[in-house]
Amino acid sequence: MAQAEIGLIGLGVMGSNLALNIAEKGNKIAVFNRTVDATRKFYAEAGELQSQIVPCETIEEFVAAIRPPRPIIIMIKAGEPVDQQMELLKPYLENNDIMIDAGNANFRDTMRRFDNLKDSGLTFIGMGVSGGEEGARHGPSIMVGGKEESWKRVEKVLTSIAAKYNEDPCVAWLGENGAGHFVKTIHNGIEYADMQMIAEIYGILRDGLKMSATEIGEVFGTWNKGRLNSYLIEITEKVLKAADPITGKPIVDLILDKAGQKGTGKWSVIEAQNMGIPATAIEAAVAARSISSVKSEREAAEKVLGLPAVGEFKVADKAAFLKDLESALLAAKIGAYAQGFAVMAQASREFNWNLPMPTIARIWRAGCIIRSVFLDEITTAFTKDPNVANLIVTPAFADMVKETDGALRRVVSAAALGGLPVPALASALGYFDSYRRGRGTANVIQAQRDFFGAHGFDRVDGADAHHGPWGSGLNA
Structure with a gap:
């Protein structure tokens, strides 16, 4: 029997879906799971893809089933379990x-593993x-970090399974060691900011304009046909319009307002702070999730x-205000992406990765959240000027910021005045x-x-x- 082109360890939800995607695209894959029953169940349910799958019940059998040099995907819980499996x-x-x-994975763990x-x-x-699960099964965005020769060994398989944007595969080798995981971390940081901004707009519509979940869903659906067209806006419409099968009420109204987080947003903020690069939108989003988690404290504080x-939250012209909300969300998204890039x-400079900014934007166009x-x-903006200091000073985005700045200002002001x-x-x-x-105000801080x-x-x-005339005041 022909050897597998690649192997995969870990047949949880993500691992199983990724393995099926690899097999479906014509690549023979060996699979192994610590629990043998999981391997057997996965193979039994693979249907017509079984001919592309080599189920293995021991590590020895698994390794022998893969063509050298053997690429082995480890798709298990991040952290120490990965070290143990290695x-x-x-x-x-x-x-x-x-x-x-x-x-x-935390990219610093990835760099440590390279060194080891x-x-x-x-x-x-x-x-x-x-x-997510859907992307793993049908086409994710894939960010690769490692030696270029390692990338070349897996390029054919990864290109075949990646999402396609106008037939362009959303996968790329981004640099040495931790480059791929770092870019994924910042992707998730931007995702945190994007989701938080959408939630804040939802809050204005729900608590300010007193709109129902279904009505708000209609608004997001309209926006998804314009400049805000995106996966997150698309699914926001769907979740707002979904009904609870038990009560018939909008399901979103029955969901506890406590947001979870797995750490990638926090890592984005930590690394941004370490490098001295402001990522305030991501910071605000991470902090907002943390505040959301202390539900009982918030309820107690409201009583006190x-x-x-x-x-009453009053808007003179509702239609005009809705347009402002759309433009404000676009402006804020620009800020979040600019900060992430x-x-x-800066990380590219510090770690000598030479991260290709146009390529990163390109492979995020499909498959990813x-x-x-x-x-x-x-x-387009980074292709024209890959080394620009900040996205918001490129001609196209400078124009967008100027166009949407007033709307963002009005929305933030209305929200602040409305509590x-x-x-x-x-x-x-x-x-x-x-x-x-x-000319800012940091001169006072320096003084x-x-x-x-x-x-x-x-x-x-x-x-x-280089010192002020403070005199004896220094010890006052």
């Missing part, structure tokens, strides 16, 4: 075999996979503080206002730092004096 595999592998972590394998003859790929005494650009028509414009929390939308506005202002800590400062006139 240690179990290593005794059975040969020079140039490739272990591929396709989970949501550097003298072993084995190699590693850190592979970000976006698109009450809601803001702002009176700025973080990736943040896919949208918007990414076509980002691809409705919009931390991510407000952070995007603050980002724009700070980034576009040539304070020099006053209490003699940290010094630079002068606008270039003079050599």
Whole structure:
């Protein structure tokens, strides 16, 4: 029997779907799961794809079933379980075999694994996979980090299974070691911001305009036909219109307002802070999820503080305000994407990855959670100027920011006056206002730092004096 082209360990939801996708695209795949019954069940349910699948019940059988150099996808829980699985595999592998972590790994773990394998003859790929269960089965966006020769060994298989945008596969080799997992982390950070901004707009429509879930769903459905066309807007319409089969009420009205998180958003914020790159929209989104999780504290605080005494939320022209909400969401999304790409650009410099910004935008256009028509414009902008300092100063996006700035300002103002929390939308506005202002207010901060800590400062006139005339006030 012909050997498999690739192997996969871990037949959970994501692993099973990815394996079926690989088999369906004409690639022979060996599969293994720690629980033998899971392997047998997966194979039994594979139907007509069984001829492309080699089910294995031992590690020895599994490794022997794959054509060298053996690429082996590990699709299990991120963290220590991956290290444990790698240690179990290593005794059975040969020079140039490739272990591929396709989970949501911290890129620093990926870099550590590369270092640990550097003298072993084995190699590693850190592979970000976006698109959830549906994407894994029918075509995800795939972000690959590792040695270029390792990428070439798996390129044919990964290209065959990736999502396609106008026949262009949404997969690419992005650089050495942790590059792929870092880009996936920032993808998820942007996803956090995008979802939070949508939720804030939903809140304005629900609590400000007193619209029903179905009515709000209609609004998002209309927006999805225009410049906001995207997967997240599309599914927002669907979840808002979905009815609970038990009560018949909108299901979204019965869902507890506590958002979970698995860590990638937090990692995005941490790395942005470490590199000194503002990612305020992502920060606001992560903080909002954290606040959402303390439901009992929020309920207790409402009893003590009450809601803001702002009176009725009034809009003079509802149609005009809805247009403002659409434009405000577009503006805020631009801010979130600009911040995410700025973080990736700095990481590329710090880790010597040479991340290809146009390529990243291109492979996000289909398959991934943040896919949208918007990414076509980002691809074009970075293709014209790959080294631009910030997305929002490219000609096309500068025009969009100027066009939508007023709407974002009006929406944030109306929400603040109406007592409705919009931390991510407000952070995007603050980002724009700070980034576009040539003379800010940090001069006061530098004066304070020099006053209490003699940290010094630079002068606008270039003079050599780098400390202020604080005198004895320093010890006051």
